[in-house]
Amino acid sequence: MNTVHELIDEIDHGSMPDAERRKVLLAATGVLGGVGLLAAAYPFIASLEPSARELAQGGPVLSDISTLAVGELRTVAWRGKPVWLMRRSDEMVHALQQPNPALADPLSKRSEQPASCVNATRSERPELLVAVGICTHLGCSPVLHLDDGALNAELHAPGGFLCPCHGSRFDLAGRVVKNVPAPTNLEIPDYRFTTATTVQIG
Template identity: 70%
Template sequence: MSRSVTWLRPAELSPDEHRRRLLLATTTGLGVAGLAATAYPFLDSMEPSARALAEGGPVSVDLSTFAEGEMRTVAWRSKPVWILRRSPAVIAALQQPNSALLDPLSRHSVQPPGCDNATRSLKPEWLVAVGICTHLGCIPLLHWHDAALNAELHAPGGYLCPCHGSRFDLAARVVKNVPAPTNLEIPPYRFTGPAEITIG
């Protein structure tokens, strides 16, 4: 047995039915408004803060004051990014083929297009690399004139991770037989002037 629903026109509603429908509509409207008012702060809290936006944004660096062999660290996305000005002698040493490197051609490394070369940079004079070891996240230290550090590379100095001894050359390429599995990351960057880069 089926029940049929009879729809009454507003003019045919009894005063109690009219009152019920009005209360239902009012309650529904207030419920939706209350839900929206409650949800707004939660949804708004998911937006990144001004500080987070600033830290994640591009970072510009003036290169005109760098001396040859000087390295500086800037923060980008809460990571240390090294900027090193290399000498012609270092560049020449980096461009020599070397079997002591794990990934000399950077085939299994993170770098932007144009940096998959022997110097891992857009311009050979400048190294821009994230200074976090790819093994466990320690920060390697620059040993500029330590010829014994990477003696098998026949290159001056390099980076040494103090935590577990991973070694990198001055193009941030990892040496074989150390804990780090890959070369250091090269962040996305571009030259925005003859002596200025923008990271990010």
């Protein structure tokens, strides 16, 4: 079997038949072209892969809710956003399931939530609220109020959320009341239960 140097020697000195010389030159050109194409394509392909930071920000987040008390609001970070986890009492759930003329979008028709959460409690399990804690007006974070008499009267419920920036108000399902700056209900992210007490967000 000829080595590369011997083949080059034969091509240079014309001792190789023309047909064979053409085959060798075509093969060599194909190999060099393939290597060049791979070298040129690598940076482009590498740029399509998400960075470690993007993977960390966009990946799912697991949260154990086994110790989440009734009325407690816990915040976890997901995709750079605060996501609320709140265990609602039976009284809170009952209030959410009643008609409330104060709400701008009670059936969440103009709001962002998974299909499994298009219901009065905007959740997969009535007792657990999972919501992005960012006001849909200008991005402030609303504050939970459980003992605000005026808010409770407006929402016909034992509690709600009040945005400290411009006064938007939301019930315990994240539904916005009428005539406030926030245009839509709070966002409900995609989530699922991986165990009876573990929620995967994203």
